[in-house]
Amino acid sequence: MNSPNDIHPLTKKDFESDQDVRWCPGCGDYSVLAQVQKILPTLGIARENFAFISGIGCSSRFPYYMETYGMHSIHGRAPAIATGLKLSRPELSVWVVTGDGDALAIGGNHFIHAMRRNIGLKIILLNNRIYGLTKGQYSPTSEMGKRTKSTPMGSIDRPFSPVALALGAGATFVARSVDSDVKHVASMLERAAAHKGTAFVEILQNCVVFNDDAYGALSNKATRADAGVFLEHGKPLVFGKDRNKGIKLSGWSPELVTLGENAVSEADLVVHDEKAANGGLAFFLSQLENPQFPVPLGVFRDLEEPAYEELNKAMAEGARATKGPGDLGRLLNGGETWTIK
């Protein structure tokens, strides 16, 4: 067969489809697309074994630009479709690309249940905190008071955090990155690809047209070191341009501290543990937000648990082991029968 793998090692180019990319110039989605196309050839998976499933929204155009199998489906339903695909074809590498409206508003139910089941999907949520394709209404992640076309007097909806939601739903892998930091995006995608079960990556993504600069502090070179904190397993939460700020636990609450002041040292800081079986630390981190605190970027949680498709396969194998393989004649003639002569 003409698998590109047989002919030459896969490159980024092999994953670029012939379709023109139609996001707005300057859209953060471009960088994410480029990073996905860059890491896929490195995973050792044949190109034909990738499938990208999306719903509706700007981010959901993603599959058209990938030279893989793909489906641009309906609003919010990508995780449900991808679940059916993964269950029926566990050997495929199935990716879902979604947005804050698609995953968290209309598709919220499928999103949480994908997390809960730990099915082997890689879910990338491009969170721009706005509805783009319908031209600028507030989303479930828009901040309170946000003025949009549908909230001319400011939004009275309380936003939720995709990371907190995923953790609450029992996700075994949760990470966050920001579109402007392409290397970090790539590393989070690689971590997600390596995870067994549902891997959720929130990418803070800039919408130049309807919500420009939503993550300005995290993207601007001058401010980003103070606006974000990179999570590293086993390391204390240190951040800042001068690497002298940290997060300390004060009771159940976070406290911003400066190293060297008031006798605070690294030993006083929260130490990240992405493998903690208890979700408390990850949830604590998910509550840190600008401007009071730096936004955590990196892997919040990475647990090894059986994947849904593995359990499903084991169940079928168990049934075959105890009942024997299916036999249609025996099935139809099963139950209580009688014969008329």
Place this chain on the structure above:
Amino acid sequence: MSTLQTTSCADQSAVMAKVRQVEELDNVVIRFVGDSGDGMQLTGNEFSKAVGEAGHDFSTHPDYPSEIRAPTGTLFGVSGYQIQYSSRPVFTSGDAPDVLVIMNPAALKTNLPDLKKGGIIIANTGAFSEGNLAKAEYKSNPLEDGSLAGYQLFKIDIAEFTANALNNSGLSKKDIARCKNYFALGVMLCLYSRPFDKEIEDIRKKFAKKPEFANANVTALTAGYAYAEATELFATTYQMRASAASPGKYRSITGNSAAALGFVAASELSGVPLFIGSYPITPATDILHDLSSLKNYNVTTYQAEDEIAGMCSTIGAAYGGSLGLTTTSGPGMALKTEALGLAVMLELPLVVVNVQRGGPSTGLPTKSEQSDLLQAVYGRNGECPVPVIASYSPSDCFDCAIEAFRIAVKYMTPVILLTDGGIGNAAEPWLIPDVASLPKIEVKFRTAAEGFQPYARDENLARAWVKPGTPGMEHRIGGLEKDFLTGNISHNPLNHQRMCDVRAAKVAGIAKDLPPTKVHGPESGDLLIIGWGSTYGSIFQAREKAAAAGKSVAQVHLRNINPLPADLGEILKRYKKVLVPELNLGQLSKLLRDQYLVPLVQLNKVQGKPFMVADIYDRILELC
């Protein structure tokens, strides 16, 4: 009790024959009714099996409330199971029961109006307490006040007899009370001259893990049988005349179970795995239950988080190369609508089963109706054609399940299979088909990358089914309108017209595969009755009766509703009048008028109950 248990039935019959008259029957309709916790569904099921084993044809109608355990003794908590069995072919569960077996006053109150004049009432007197009489809104005890004088009333304290038979069983009072349905079954088996030894075997199997319950139920059953045999209450027992059923191996089957078997058969016949993604909903859930216990077959079952996810997971599985199946009922169908439109756009083969119930909204979850026909045919945004087929009986669900997937894979399209609560839960004897006689379903997955275009079509206008994982054929599909060949997004006006036209033509083209429409009765004449779905039996019997009375009446029963058979328009013209009975307010009528511009007479019923033969027969007499 022990001597009774070991006495063979033949011996008992011989004794009985001396003292009792045995009346031969051609047909009887029996209804078992009690509280929803009284086990009447089980009693009815077991009785059905016993008559089936004797070679009699039967048809059943379980009728139960939507409450799982409604407060005991209440009028709304009554659960019933009706069976008609006969020495001749049976097509319905019968209009009016000849016999009512009633376990409490509420059951009597709600079912007496249906009983034939002079019919038999077997009443569990033990439940006619003051409290229960009050709950059933009786001012005096109908068993004692002479109000049942027009019926043959048999009063048996089933509760007391069961308790006496089991007082040494060691079971709690509550558990003993739960055995009284087997006492009632024993009475009925004796009264209708059926042996109990097979039933004892079945009880032992059913309660294999709880031998104390097995023993108790066997004791209750044989006590009931012995009581019926010994009592002077019954001057007559009944014996059905021998039936001339086709030879072969039979089993009792409900529509939902037959559908489940049919779907497994479709998978085996095509060599393609079956995937069912469903969300529990009455009265469709049994299909999911049945398939869930068949994981040793090539079957994956998935209980999704909601109806939409059920439909969407099915789309994902069909995309992956499985036979995608989702099962639901009306409200769930409404939720699946958007995704069904996507499946039409993607042109993937899958089947959606709607086991219809009373609507709109939550409606009558446990009652049967045919009011989702127009939803099936039209209920989507855009020009969105979906083939629709409908089963006409429980065992027909097996054939329709296979047929639905045959159409789905041949034409690369979602298919809707309509059944209803009546068919889904009703049981009838099923002549088990020989697997070798079932035609294979041909499925070809395209693997040739050369010249591949995702939306290029074959002679049936079907596009190729390509599994992800096939090298060199990576492509994208989606809900946006697509280019006629490449499947890439296209907003070209003429392309959209072309795609709408071709999707419509593809579904319309299925008509060429349909066999000539069967007409029961004269080829032309005064009246044609045209129906679909579960009304088959009532229409059939009404027509037979009218034909016997010299009326020129024919019947056509449609399995394929979209597209309709190509010869139907011509058939409609051969009759002076056309009658369309439906358990809705006239949905097939609308479709037929739209397609054929013929005047039609409607006969509509939406009472959560099937047509009685008399409903249709009376209308025939008014028309010709």
